[in-house]
Amino acid sequence: MSAPTRRRWLTLAAGTVALAFVVAGCTSNEPEESEDTATNTAAAPAPGGTSNDEPGDKVVIGFSAPAADHGWMAAITKAAQATAEEYSDVELRVAEATNDTNLQISQIEGFINDGVDAIVLLPFDGAALTDIAIEAMQKGIVVVNVDREFSDPNAARVTVLGDNYGMGVSAGSYICDQLGGKADAKIAEIAGIDSLPLTQDRSQGFADALATCGLEVSNRVPADFTAQGGEAAAANLLQAAPHLDAIWNHDDDQGVGVMAAIEAAGRDEFFMVGGAGSKQVMESIKADDSVLKATVIYPSTQAADGIKLARLVVQGKSMSDLVEVEVPRKIQLFAPVVTKDNVDRYLPTAFES
Structure with a gap:
């Protein structure tokens, strides 16, 4: 880019109106699209x-x-x-x-x-x-x-x-839908690193979404976004909670350890929702052979x-x-829920845990 071009760009950028694509979380969890979209x-x-x-x-x-x-x-x-x-x-x-x-x-x-x-x-x-x-x-x-x-x-x-807050909203809305208004449902949350704003945002979105259907988190443990940390946190959680209806795990990498702890404990009375969108988790969701039924995308x-x-x-x-003739200043990506019904759409962009 030449110096004059850069100067023209700086002048344009100063007047550009900030725009964020923010999709509000709702019980449908993702926007409707036609097949030819x-x-x-x-x-x-x-x-x-x-x-x-x-x-x-x-x-x-x-x-x-x-x-x-x-x-x-x-x-x-x-x-x-x-x-x-x-x-x-x-x-x-x-x-x-x-x-x-x-x-x-x-x-x-x-x-x-x-x-x-x-x-x-x-x-x-x-x-x-x-x-x-x-x-x-x-x-x-x-x-x-x-x-x-x-x-x-x-x-x-x-x-x-x-959208970290949106991840929590999507996970909570999905759980509300699946539990169908079960007032005494026991819901657990395996968070990431509690000191990080992203973890705090995810937890807040989760709590806010559950509140819309009269539910709340009954058991919560932090982990550290690693498989080892996830396994230790999940083992402690399962010991403290003899019965659960649903678990939201913030991160699919730490979810490798979470699943290991669940299998070691022989527990299957609940369903689990993951977070981030790893390929391994999506393949498990597609196979429908474990408690893992959904994950929330963090692109x-x-x-x-x-x-x-x-x-x-x-x-x-x-x-x-867009009608706007400039690229937006801010773009926030959506946090959709992946289930066995739509997993094939998201598998091509999934990451390896």
Whole structure:
């Protein structure tokens, strides 16, 4: 992107109205779609009548994300790379994945010095990466913030988020539907790391949704998003609760351990809802051979969406399904419930635990 082009982009970006696609949780859990509804957003026509997906000016994108120490995080980077490869006009430069905040800052400094057109960044710590992201924006580089928000909205041209509160709402609404108003139902929750805002948001959404049908969580234990932590937490939960009607487990990676504890205890009087959307969990749901009956998606496609959006912004294009001529400032992805009835739709984007 030339300096004049960047200046024009900065002027336009300053006047862009923020827009979030937020889908309210409800008992239906997902929007209705017809069979011929396109699942991939076709880009709005670019100048000259060509599709936005057709090759345009070359776009160099720097990408940085935390270490892939979790199935979901590994899928984030893999999906971003796969999406970039779909475009002949995109050159993706991937920094080494790291949980070292200072190293990630230096990676972004390197992208700035290299003069990339855009940076797609899933920060290990959003607040800590805010200043360097602002620096990139001030130098005319398009910054797309993924999953963990910066502390200043001016640090990114576009922010792509999952919906942690919505996950809880979707899980709670599904459980309400399945229990059919059973007033004395015993519902358990196996949370993630309690100190994290994302866990707090998921739990709040869950409690709020259950309240709409007169239910509440009777037993709750925190885990740590690992299989080992999930197994230990579930074992303690099952000992404390001799009877349960439903369990919501926040995370499918820790759910590997949760299922191991359930099998070891020989318990099957309840059904379980997972969280995030791993391939293993979806395959189990499809087989319908365990207590695991559903999971709530937390999209591992966020960075892939970020690659597409960065390309559109740099090339001065928009999104086809909007009248607005600019790419939105914020996009929040939906948290649908996956069951055996719709699992085939979501399996192609599932991640490996």
